[in-house]
Amino acid sequence: MNGRASLATNLRVVRALGMRSVRQTFRRPQLIAPIIVFPTLLLAIQTGGASAAVELPGFPPVQSFLQFMLAGAIMQSLMLAGNSGGIALAVDIEMGFTDRLFAAPIPRFAIVLGRLAGTAALGLFGALWFLAIGLIFGAEIESGVAGALLAVALATAAACAVGGIGAAIALRTGSASVVQGLFPLVLVVLFVSSAFFPQELMIEPAKTIAAYNPLSFVAEGIREPMISGIDATDTLEALAAIAGIIILGLALSARALRHRLRVG
Amino acid sequence: MPAIVAEGLERAFGEVLAVQGIDLAVEEGEIYGFLGPNGAGKTTTVRMLTTLLLPTGGRASVAGHDVSAEARAVRRSIGVALQEAALDPLMTGRELIRLQATLQGIPTAEGRRRADDLLERVDLAGAADRRVGTYSGGMQRRLDLAAALVHEPRVLFLDEPTTGLDPVSRKTIWEEVRALNNEGTTVFLTTQYLEEADQLADDVGIIDSGRIVAEGTPESLKAEIGNPHIQLQLAEGSVAEAEAKLGEIGRLLPPKDGKKVLVEVENGAADIPRVVRILDEAGIAVEALELVRPTLDDVFVAKTGYHLEEESEENSEQEPVGA
Amino acid sequence: MEATAQLPAWRTNLATIGALMTRARNELLRVPGAAIPGVLAPTIFFLGLNGVFGALTQLNGFSTGSYEAFIVPVSMLQGAGFTGAAAGVNLARDIEAGWLDRLLVSPTPRWVLLAGTVLAASARALIPATFVIAIALALGAGFPGLDGLAIAYLMVAAMAAIAACWGSMLALRFKSQSAAPLMQSGMMALILFTPAYAPLALLSGWLADVARINPATDVLEAARQGFVGAVTWADTWPGLLAVAGMLALLGGLALREMRRTAV
Numbered sequence: 001m002n003g004r005a006s007l008a009t010n011l012r013v014v015r016a017l018g019m020r021s022v023r024q025t026f027r028r029p030q031l032i033a034p035i036i037v038f039p040t041l042l043l044a045i046q047t048g049g050a051s052a053a054v055e056l057p058g059f060p061p062v063q064s065f066l067q068f069m070l071a072g073a074i075m076q077s078l079m080l081a082g083n084s085g086g087i088a089l090a091v092d093i094e095m096g097f098t099d100r101l102f103a104a105p106i107p108r109f110a111i112v113l114g115r116l117a118g119t120a121a122l123g124l125f126g127a128l129w130f131l132a133i134g135l136i137f138g139a140e141i142e143s144g145v146a147g148a149l150l151a152v153a154l155a156t157a158a159a160c161a162v163g164g165i166g167a168a169i170a171l172r173t174g175s176a177s178v179v180q181g182l183f184p185l186v187l188v189v190l191f192v193s194s195a196f197f198p199q200e201l202m203i204e205p206a207k208t209i210a211a212y213n214p215l216s217f218v219a220e221g222i223r224e225p226m227i228s229g230i231d232a233t234d235t236l237e238a239l240a241a242i243a244g245i246i247i248l249g250l251a252l253s254a255r256a257l258r259h260r261l262r263v264g
Numbered sequence: 265m266p267a268i269v270a271e272g273l274e275r276a277f278g279e280v281l282a283v284q285g286i287d288l289a290v291e292e293g294e295i296y297g298f299l300g301p302n303g304a305g306k307t308t309t310v311r312m313l314t315t316l317l318l319p320t321g322g323r324a325s326v327a328g329h330d331v332s333a334e335a336r337a338v339r340r341s342i343g344v345a346l347q348e349a350a351l352d353p354l355m356t357g358r359e360l361i362r363l364q365a366t367l368q369g370i371p372t373a374e375g376r377r378r379a380d381d382l383l384e385r386v387d388l389a390g391a392a393d394r395r396v397g398t399y400s401g402g403m404q405r406r407l408d409l410a411a412a413l414v415h416e417p418r419v420l421f422l423d424e425p426t427t428g429l430d431p432v433s434r435k436t437i438w439e440e441v442r443a444l445n446n447e448g449t450t451v452f453l454t455t456q457y458l459e460e461a462d463q464l465a466d467d468v469g470i471i472d473s474g475r476i477v478a479e480g481t482p483e484s485l486k487a488e489i490g491n492p493h494i495q496l497q498l499a500e501g502s503v504a505e506a507e508a509k510l511g512e513i514g515r516l517l518p519p520k521d522g523k524k525v526l527v528e529v530e531n532g533a534a535d536i537p538r539v540v541r542i543l544d545e546a547g548i549a550v551e552a553l554e555l556v557r558p559t560l561d562d563v564f565v566a567k568t569g570y571h572l573e574e575e576s577e578e579n580s581e582q583e584p585v586g587a
Numbered sequence: 588m589e590a591t592a593q594l595p596a597w598r599t600n601l602a603t604i605g606a607l608m609t610r611a612r613n614e615l616l617r618v619p620g621a622a623i624p625g626v627l628a629p630t631i632f633f634l635g636l637n638g639v640f641g642a643l644t645q646l647n648g649f650s651t652g653s654y655e656a657f658i659v660p661v662s663m664l665q666g667a668g669f670t671g672a673a674a675g676v677n678l679a680r681d682i683e684a685g686w687l688d689r690l691l692v693s694p695t696p697r698w699v700l701l702a703g704t705v706l707a708a709s710a711r712a713l714i715p716a717t718f719v720i721a722i723a724l725a726l727g728a729g730f731p732g733l734d735g736l737a738i739a740y741l742m743v744a745a746m747a748a749i750a751a752c753w754g755s756m757l758a759l760r761f762k763s764q765s766a767a768p769l770m771q772s773g774m775m776a777l778i779l780f781t782p783a784y785a786p787l788a789l790l791s792g793w794l795a796d797v798a799r800i801n802p803a804t805d806v807l808e809a810a811r812q813g814f815v816g817a818v819t820w821a822d823t824w825p826g827l828l829a830v831a832g833m834l835a836l837l838g839g840l841a842l843r844e845m846r847r848t849a850v
Contacts, residue, residue, distance in 0.1 A: 033768040041772055041779075048794025049784030052646050065791075184627050191635030197642075203654075206638025314692050339694040350685030352610065354617045366606045367693035369599035395617070411689075 013106045017114020022121045024088060034183075035080045035126055040133065043073040046196065058201055062227050067139040070130050071223035074151070075195040075215065077126030078159040079186045083179065085119030086166025090176040108257050112171075116163045123159020127152045139226070147225030154238050158218050161242045164249020171256035195219040214241035267292045267327060267419050267450040268313060274321030275308050282308045284474040285322060290452060290467070295445050297465025298454040299560070301572055305474040306454040307347060310423045313452065314344050327418050340368075343417035345408045347424045353397030357388050357407050360396060361414055368415035375414070382410040386440065402433030409440060419450045426460060438464055458560040458572060468560070470567055477567040482560060489558040489566050492532050493517055494539055496525040499549035509546050513538060532557075600699045607703025608710065614677070615711065625673065626715045629666030633658060633719050637726075640784060648789045651815040655728035659719060660739055660810040661783045664803075666715030667747040668774035672767075674708035674747075675754015679764045687848075697845045701838070705751040712747030713740065728814060735813010738823060742810035745830040746803075750774045752837035759844035781807045802829035 026032060043066075051065040062068045092098045101111050131141070131148055141148045170179050190196065192206045193215035202210055210216050221238020224231045268290035275283040283305045290296040300306050311317035313326055315335040324331045327341035351360060358379055365375030383392045386406040396404065405425060412420060422441065426434040441464055445451050455461055461468050462482050470478040470485075478485055491514070498506060503525055507516055510527045513535065517526035529535035533555055543550055564572045594602070615621050641654040651657055681687045690700050716739075724730065731739060754770040761769075780797045781804040787795055798804050809826025812818050 037768055037772050038775075041776055045776075045779040045794075046784070048791045048797075049779070049782075050640055050643060051791035051794075052648075052785060052789040053640070053643060056642055056645060181624065184624065184631050187635060188631050191631070191639055197639045201642045203638050203641035206635075316688055316691055336694050339692055342692070344688075344692045346685055346688055350689055352686060354613050355610065359613075363606045363610065364689075364693070366599070366602045367690065367695050369593050369596075369694070371594050372602070 010107055010110050013110045014113045014117070017101075017111065018117025021085070021088065021115050021118025025084065025118045025122055028088075032084075032122070032125075035077050035084060035122055036129055038080065039073045039076040039126070039130070042076065043069055043130070043133070046072070053197070053201075056201060058198070060198055060227065063140055063142075064138070066134060066137055067227055068223070069196070070134045070139060070226055071151075071219050072190075072195040073130045073133075074127050074155050074222055075158075075193070075219050076186075076190060077130065078123045078155050079162055079190060079215075080183075081119055081122035081126055081159045082162030082164075082166040083182055083186055084122060084166075085115060085163040086170040086179040086182070087176050088118065089115050089167050090170040090174060090179045093170065093174040094176055102261070108261075112164070112167050112253050112257070115167055116160050119163030119166070120156050120160045123163075124152065124156045126159070127155035134226075141226050143225040143229045147230055150225050150230060150235065151222045154218065154221050154235075154242070157239075157242050158222075158245070161245035161249060164246055164253055168249055168252030168256045171253060171260050174260070189213070189215060193219055214244055217241040265292070265328060266290055267294070268296070268324070268452060270309075270313070270322065270324040272322030273309065273312060273319055273324050275305075275312060275317065276320045282474055283312070286471075286474075286476055288469055288476065288479070290450060292450055293445070293448055294466045295441065295451040295453060295464050297461035297468045298452065298471060299456070299458070299461045299468055299564075299572070300454075300471035301456055304471045306456075306471055307423055308474075309471070310346075310421055310452070310454055314342060314421050315339055340415075341418045343412035343415070343420045345405070345412040345420075345422050345425055347427065351396045351399075351404055351408060353395060355396055356393050357383060357396060357399070358392040360407060361411050364411040364414045370415060378414055382413055386410045387436075400433075402429050402436065405429060405433070405437060406440070409437065413444070417449070419452065420444065422451065422453045424454055424456065427456065434460075456572065458564070462560050470560075470564060472568045478563060485560065485563045486558040489562050491528050491530050492555055492557040493526050493528045494536065495554050495556050496527075496539075496543075496550055497523065497552040498525065499551040505546065506543065506548050509542050509548070510539065513542070526556075529555075600696065603695050603699050604703045604706060607700070608707040611674070611677075611704070611707035611711065622714060625666065625670050625711070626718045628669050629662040629715050629719050630722060632665055633662035633722065636662075636784070643785055643789075646785070646789060648786050650786070653728055655723050655726050656814040657811070658783075659723040659728055659814055660742075660807060661778070662719045662723075663716040663739060663743050664746050664778050664807060664810060665775070666719060667712040667743045668750045668778045669771065670712040670715060671705075671708045671747040671750020671752075672754045672770040672774045674704050674711075674751040675756075675758045675770045676764055676767045678704055678755050679758035679762065679766060682758060682762045683764060691848065698842055701752075701755060701842055701845055704755055705748045705838070708747045708751035709744040712743050716740065716743040731813030732818060734818045738818060738826070739810040739813060742806050742826060742830065745834065746778070746806060749830070749833045749837055752834065752841045756837060756841040756844050759841065759848050777801070777803045778807070783807065802833055805829040 047066045047069050053059060054062060054065050054068070060068070089098070098111065102108075131152065134141070141151075166179065169182065173179065192209040193213040194202070194210050195215060199207060199210045199216060217237040218241050221234050221241075224234040266289040268288065270286050270288045273283060273286040274281065286309060288296075298306050298309065308317065312319050313324055313331060315331050315338050318332060326338045329337040329341065331338055355363070361379040361382055362375050365378060370378065380389075383389045386409060388403060388407055388410065391399065391403060396407065399407065409422070409425065425441070426437050429437070438460070441451055441453070453460075453464060465482065467480065468482055468485060469476050480488070496506065503519055503523065506525045507519070510516065510525065513527060514530060515528040517528060519525055527539070529539070536553070536555065540550070540553070561572055593599075636658050637654055643649070644652050644654045644657070649657065678687070720736075753773060757766045757770050780794065780801050782790060782798055787798060790798060805825035806829050809823050812822040
């Protein structure tokens with residue numbers, strides 16, 4: 001065998017690790033439950049509790065508050081998916097499984113990419129789940145099948161992006177409980193975005209932060225096809241935000257990997 | 265009256281019968297060794313005897329109280345140190361023993377005094393105010409043992425008290441168990457170590473697949489297996505020739521590695537001179553000779569068909585006699 | 588050879604409850620940062636909900652113009668639910684580690700073992716509640732009055748006890764920490780399927796129906812009354828009754844599980 005693995009070999013490794021992380025995720029109820037249970041619960045509570053919000057002056061025209069909130073639930077789900085992916089990687093590190101991978105002749109990035117495949121699958125699953133819930137409870141997707149596909153694609157990509165940051169933290173700390181402890185932080189960054197409410201109607205200082213929060217752009221990108229129609233600007237802004245998060249995640253992961261290999 | 269009695273004791277988990285009708289009687293003041301491999305049903309039996317698990321059949325009593333109907337009374341009479349000493353790593357050793365005293369209804373001042381005494385006794389006085397999480401495995405087991413003694417129980421249950429410990433820590437626990445027994449405490453001890461059962465127990469019960477397959481004193485169990493045998497390594501001369509000569513002395517056992525001759529002898533060491541003389545007369549030179557007594561492992565093999573431990577050399581009682 | 592010096596049963600029981608509470612306190616004091624999640628979660632919810640849904644008070648039907656005041660008792664109760672459910676998670680961890688066996692082989696009555704866990708959770712829940720109140724007052728929610736504050740704290744302690752019974756019941760049943768999401772989400776549903784975000788009249792139909800029959804609604808209204816108006820007996824007794832009922836039910840179920848765990 002020659003020293004450098006071919007691209008095809010690397011892709012095979014990524015696929016094998018990806019399959020493992022997908023299987024692992026769906027076999028561990030602790031990983032899948034928070035991604036579905038908590039956002040579903042919160043969706044029910046928020047749509048039931050704040051449904052009258054649509055009567056507020058300045059609220060965008062929507063069919064129902066549920067239709068508006070679906071994007072919020074998907075955002076929450078994909079953020080938690082990213083967090084779960086980080087937890088799973090940290091568990092691997094704690095169990096010594098990653099050492100086995102580090103010791104194998106495969107490029108480091110394949111390890112992270114393989115892990116992200118599991119996260120993407122979770123993101124996809126969450127997006128489909130909430131679309132189904134929306135449809136069952138009467139929320140319409142205004143831009144039809146194309147809009148639904150766009151929303152799902154953006155959500156999956158965003159889950160991957162957020163997962164990169166989760167992976168970076170896992171690689172840096174190597175501790176599942178630290179990554180688990182970020183759970184509340186996930187809610188913080190969502191609360192200061194427009195995921196749950198129109199940005200113009202939020203209260204300061206959340207309102208100002210939400211105006212610049214990249215997650216607001218992702219949320220709007222997922223929401224627009226549902227409540228009105230596919231909008232090029234919103235979609236491009238969402239893609240730009242996702243790209244930004246991916247770059248940040250990759251940079252942090254690369255640093256963390258170097259750190260891990262240095263300190264052992 | 266026996267301190268522990270079980271009659272047809274059974275425990276099923278769903279379809280699986282983990283303990284299948286155990287009968288045993290442990291006399292007051294005895295050390296009873298419950299010997300068996302992992303998964304044989306030792307822990308399940310202990311959990312039933314210590315009121316942690318309801319039997320699904322049969323009955324058992326400890327210190328004269330029925331484990332099902334009079335669980336509270338049983339709990340007052342027993343001390344328990346369970347496998348893998350369940351200790352709170354955040355507590356200090358002293359706090360743990362005081363908590364145990366409280367659980368047993370001992371007044372605070374008395375509990376403090378006993379905690380101090382016990383920590384001294386198990387040689388943890390110096391570490392008493394350190395958190396349990398910083399203790400070594402041996403220290404944790406000693407602390408667990410001390411906690412089990414805080415109310416001076418009549419019957420002490422020790423579930424694999426030395427599993428995973430180094431030889432020195434193991435000996436320390438053994439000494440403590442012997443001392444307690446000398447003070448009159450009945451000890452029910454489960455173990456997967458032959459040596460432990462052999463060294464400590466007055467009576468041994470061998471459990472396999474949920475049934476007791478042999479019971480008695482270690483000596484009687486070994487005697488049941490048969491006589492000791494002499495094992496010979498020949499310097500020169502044929503195995504067949506040696507066997508032909510030695511057949512007159514006692515029963516021949518299958519040769520070991522094809523080279524060692526094994527002959528059963530009735531009188532143990534007293535038969536050695538005869539063996540040496542016969543071989544000498546036949547001109548067969550012996551390189552090594554040893555007297556091998558039956559071990560509990562032989563008992564185990566005879567009863568179950570397999571060895572309990574891999575490290576059997578360590579436990580066999582081979583007595584090299586010379587070359 | 589049995590211990591001769593025995594305390595009267597009631598004193599042993601009290602001492603045991605005290606000792607178990609001390610152990611729970613150790614957990615808080617000896618693990619660095621252990622108190623943080625319990626405080627952080629309700630605080631984040633409080634600040635977050637306020638920032639996101641604050642404009643709701645512009646709608647007709649709110650008896651107060653301050654969403655902080657309206658939402659603060661929700662966050663206090665959420666903190667209590669979170670803390671109580673965490674007591675269940677800790678119990679599951681104790682079961683996994685074999686620690687509970689140590690308690691179960693002692694002659695201590697089973698209800699005493701449960702009471703130690705539950706009362707420790709009640710006491711612990713006062714920490715996040717105090718934290719959330721302090722922030723709310725700093726942000727301009729009006730002081731609820733001493734009577735309002737006392738009732739709010741009482742409801743917090745009771746809700747933590749209810750959550751601890753719920754968590755313990757599940758811990759004893761599943762004997763695994765993997766039941767944690769069920770413990771937490773069950774309490775989240777109980778506390779938030781109420782007029783948590785908006786008054787009953789503004790809730791959507793199905794949630795209003797659920798909230799009407801949810802006993803936690805009475806607990807929330809009792810805790811909230813001082814923050815949004817005056818304290819009245821009419822708003823207090825249903826809360827007390829609901830608390831007593833839920834404690835009796837969940838406490839009874841938890842105790843039954845504890846007894847089934849062993850003899």
